[in-house]
Amino acid sequence: MQIFEFIRPSDQAAAIATAAQSKTAQQGADVRFMGGGTTLIDLMKLNVETPDRVLDINRLPLDKIEVTPDGLLKIGAIVRNSDLAYHPKVQKDYAVLSQAILNGASAQIRNMATVGGNLLQRTRCVYFRDTAMPCNKREPGSGCPAITGHNRTLAILGTSDHCIATNPSDMCVAMAALEATIHVQGPKGSRAIPFGDFHLLPGNTPHRETVLEPGDLITHVTLPPPIVGSKQLYLKLRDRASYEFALSSAAVVLTIASGSITRARIALGGVGTKPWRSPEAEAALTGKPANEATFRSTAEAALRNAKPQRENKFKIELAKRCLTYALRTAAAS
Amino acid sequence: MSDKDFKMQPPDPTRRKFLLTSGSGVAASLVAGYIPALARDAAGAVESAPTGEGPNIEGAVPITLKINGKAHSLRIDPRTTLLDCIRETVSLTGTKKGCDHGQCGACTVHVNGKRVLSCLNLALMHDGEEITTVEGLGTPDAMHPMQASFLACDAYQCGYCTSGQIMSAVALLKEPCGPDDASVKELMSGNICRCGAYANIVEAIQHVRKRA
Numbered sequence: 001m002q003i004f005e006f007i008r009p010s011d012q013a014a015a016i017a018t019a020a021q022s023k024t025a026q027q028g029a030d031v032r033f034m035g036g037g038t039t040l041i042d043l044m045k046l047n048v049e050t051p052d053r054v055l056d057i058n059r060l061p062l063d064k065i066e067v068t069p070d071g072l073l074k075i076g077a078i079v080r081n082s083d084l085a086y087h088p089k090v091q092k093d094y095a096v097l098s099q100a101i102l103n104g105a106s107a108q109i110r111n112m113a114t115v116g117g118n119l120l121q122r123t124r125c126v127y128f129r130d131t132a133m134p135c136n137k138r139e140p141g142s143g144c145p146a147i148t149g150h151n152r153t154l155a156i157l158g159t160s161d162h163c164i165a166t167n168p169s170d171m172c173v174a175m176a177a178l179e180a181t182i183h184v185q186g187p188k189g190s191r192a193i194p195f196g197d198f199h200l201l202p203g204n205t206p207h208r209e210t211v212l213e214p215g216d217l218i219t220h221v222t223l224p225p226p227i228v229g230s231k232q233l234y235l236k237l238r239d240r241a242s243y244e245f246a247l248s249s250a251a252v253v254l255t256i257a258s259g260s261i262t263r264a265r266i267a268l269g270g271v272g273t274k275p276w277r278s279p280e281a282e283a284a285l286t287g288k289p290a291n292e293a294t295f296r297s298t299a300e301a302a303l304r305n306a307k308p309q310r311e312n313k314f315k316i317e318l319a320k321r322c323l324t325y326a327l328r329t330a331a332a333s
Numbered sequence: 334m335s336d337k338d339f340k341m342q343p344p345d346p347t348r349r350k351f352l353l354t355s356g357s358g359v360a361a362s363l364v365a366g367y368i369p370a371l372a373r374d375a376a377g378a379v380e381s382a383p384t385g386e387g388p389n390i391e392g393a394v395p396i397t398l399k400i401n402g403k404a405h406s407l408r409i410d411p412r413t414t415l416l417d418c419i420r421e422t423v424s425l426t427g428t429k430k431g432c433d434h435g436q437c438g439a440c441t442v443h444v445n446g447k448r449v450l451s452c453l454n455l456a457l458m459h460d461g462e463e464i465t466t467v468e469g470l471g472t473p474d475a476m477h478p479m480q481a482s483f484l485a486c487d488a489y490q491c492g493y494c495t496s497g498q499i500m501s502a503v504a505l506l507k508e509p510c511g512p513d514d515a516s517v518k519e520l521m522s523g524n525i526c527r528c529g530a531y532a533n534i535v536e537a538i539q540h541v542r543k544r545a
Contacts, residue, residue, distance in 0.1 A: 003392060006411040006457045034458070041414070041453045042434050054411075056458055082447075086509055106523020107508065108501065109435060111447045112454070242522035 001044050008056045012185060012217065015055050020187040020215030027138060027207040033057050033217060035078055035114035038105075039122050047131050048122075048138060062116075062219055065089070071225035077116030077218045081171065082107070084115060093226035096251050099234035100174035100269075106243045116218040119172060119182060119198065120210065123165035124245055125154060136162045137206040144206075152311035153247065156319075158273035159307055163206030165273060167199065168245045173269035174234055176277045177251035178223050186216040199274035209274075227263070230255050233330040236269070237322050246270030248319040250326040254285070261285045261294070268302065271319050278302045281323065295327040296320075396460050400425065401469030409456055416440045418456035419466060427467040427496045431525070438524035441497040441504075442466050448504035450523075467496035470503060478541050479503050486537035490528035498524045502538045506545065514539065 009015035015033065022031035032051040034040055035058065043049040062076040065087050073094065075084060084090055085101035101110065127133045127146045134142035146154055146164055155166045172195075180195045193211060200208055212218075236249040249269035255262045264285035268276040281302040288294040299320035306316045393408040398418065405423055419428050419442065431439030433452045440451040443465040471477035479502050482488070489495040501524050510516050514535050526534065 001412045004411060006394065037455065037458065038435060038453050041455065045434065058458060106438065107520050108438060108441055108448045108450045108523050112449050242519055
C-alpha cells in the first residue's frame with residue numbers, strides 16, 4: 001500500500017474543499033473519501049487505488065434514515081448496509097432493497113459498507129485487480145485481456161470493445177428498480193442525479209464509471225414514496241449459496257390488478273457493466289397478463305441484446321431463467 | 334451435556350508463551366523497521382507505549398485504541414490496518430490474518446459491539462472506539478459461553494479460523510437471526526473454515542442460543 005495522508009475533515013465543506021483538489025474523482029483519484037473501506041482498502045492493498053490523501057467521512061452527520069415530509073425515504077451516505085437492510089420501513093415498503101443487501105457480502109462486511117460506498121463499488125474483474133495485467137479501466141489504453149481471457153463472470157450487457165467488467169453491487173440493482181435518486185454536494189453546489197444517469201457505460205472510457213467530478217460528495221439517496229400493493233423480489237444466483245457475487249440476479253417490482261400487470265420496474269445484476277435497468281423487460285410486462293408466457297417473453301426481451309464472450313455464454317440462459325423465476329415468484333406472492 | 338464438559342485446562346507452558354519467550358530475540362529482529370513491538374514481558378503481557386514514545390517512524394501518527402476495555406496510546410503508520418495494529422503493535426495475536434482481503438472472516442473483531450473485518454479497516458478510523466477481540470471475551474478459566482460451547486462441540490480442527498468464528502458467533506446472538514440452522518449458516522457465511530468444521534460450528538452456536 002502506498003503511503004497517504006489520513007485526514008478526518010471537520011465538516012462536509014472541508015471534505016469537499018479537499019476532495020476538489022483531486023485531479024479526478026474516477027480511477028486514479030489522488031484524494032479519496034473513505035466510508036466503510038471494504039472496497040477502497042482492498043484495492044489500496046493491491047495498489048489499484050493509490051490516493052495521496054484519504055478523507056475519513058465516517059464521523060460526518062450523514063448516518064440517518066428518515067421519511068421526508070413528501071413521503072420519500074432519505075438514506076444518508078454513511079448509513080451501513082446492515083442498518084438499511086434491517087430498517088423496519090425498508091423491510092416493509094422497499095423489501096427488494098432489503099433482500100438485495102442481505103444477499104450481498106457477509107454480515108461483517110454489511111456492518112461496515114456504506115450506502116455511498118456501495119454506489120461506487122468496483123468490479124471484481126481479475127484483470128482490473130492485478131496490476132501486472134493490462135486493463136483499460138485501470139490504465140486507459142493498455143488493453144483488455146478479459147475479452148480473450150478469463151471472462152466467465154464478466155458482463156454480457158453494456159459491454160464495449162474496451163471493457164466487459166461486471167458491476168458487482170446487489171444494492172444498486174434494487175435501487176435501479178426502485179428509481180432512487182442520488183444526491184451529491186460538490187464545489188459548485190448540490191445536485192440530484194436519477195439512478196439511471198449515475199453509472200456510465202464503459203464505451204471507450206471504462207476508467208470513467210460515474211458522473212462524479214472532483215469534490216463531489218454523495219450526501220444521501222432518496223427513494224420515491226412506497227408503491228402501495230407492489231410485489232417485490234430480489235433473486236440472486238451464484239456459484240455458492242452465500243457470500244459470493246452474482247452470476248445473475250434480478251430485482252422485480254410489480255403492480256398487478258385483476259391478473260394484469262399495471263406497472264413493472266425491472267433491473268438485472270451480475271450481467272451488466274452497470275446496474276442494469278431493463279426498459280425492454282418493463283415494456284414487455286406492462287399491460288400484459290401476469291402469466292408464464294408473459295414472463296418468458298419478458299426474459300427474452302431483456303436479454304435480446306446480450307453479447308457473450310467465450311466463457312460466459314451460459315449467462316444468457318441463466319439470466320433468462322433468473323428473471324422468469326423472479327417474476328413468477330413475485331407475482332404469486 | 335454436563336457443565337464439567339465445558340472446562341479445559343490449557344497446556345503449560347502454552348505454545349504461545351513458549352514461542353514468545355524462546356524466540357524473543359528473533360522476533361525483535363524480524364519486526365525491526367516495522368511499527369513498535371512495544372515492551373513485552375516474558376509472559377507475553379503488553380504495556381502500551383506512552384504517546385510520543387516508541388520508534389521514530391516518519392509519518393507515524395498518534396492514536397488511542399480502546400481494546401478489550403484498555404486504552405492503548407500508540408504511534409502508527411497511517412496504512413496500518415486494524416488487524417495489523419491489534420496483532421503487531423498491541424501483540425494481541427488471537428485475531429488471525431487469513432486472506433487479508435475481506436474474503437475469509439478470520440480477522441473478525443467487534444467495533445462498538447458490531448462484528449467487522451479488521452483487515453479492511455484502518456486502525457486510524459477507530460480512534461477512541463470500543464474494540465473487542467477474542468482475548469476480551471473470556472479467559473481459559475472463565476470462558477465466554479460461546480468459547481466453551483466451541484470446545485464442547487469440537488467446533489474446529491486446525492483452529493486458525495476459530496477466533497473469527499467465535500467473534501462472529503457472539504455477535505450473531507444479538508442480530509436478527511431465525512431459529513433454524515439455515516439462518517445460522519447464512520449469517521455465518523462470512524467465516525470460512527477450510528477444515529470444514531461447519532456442522533459442529535452450527536451445533537456450538539445453536540447450543541448457546543437454546544440456553545439463552
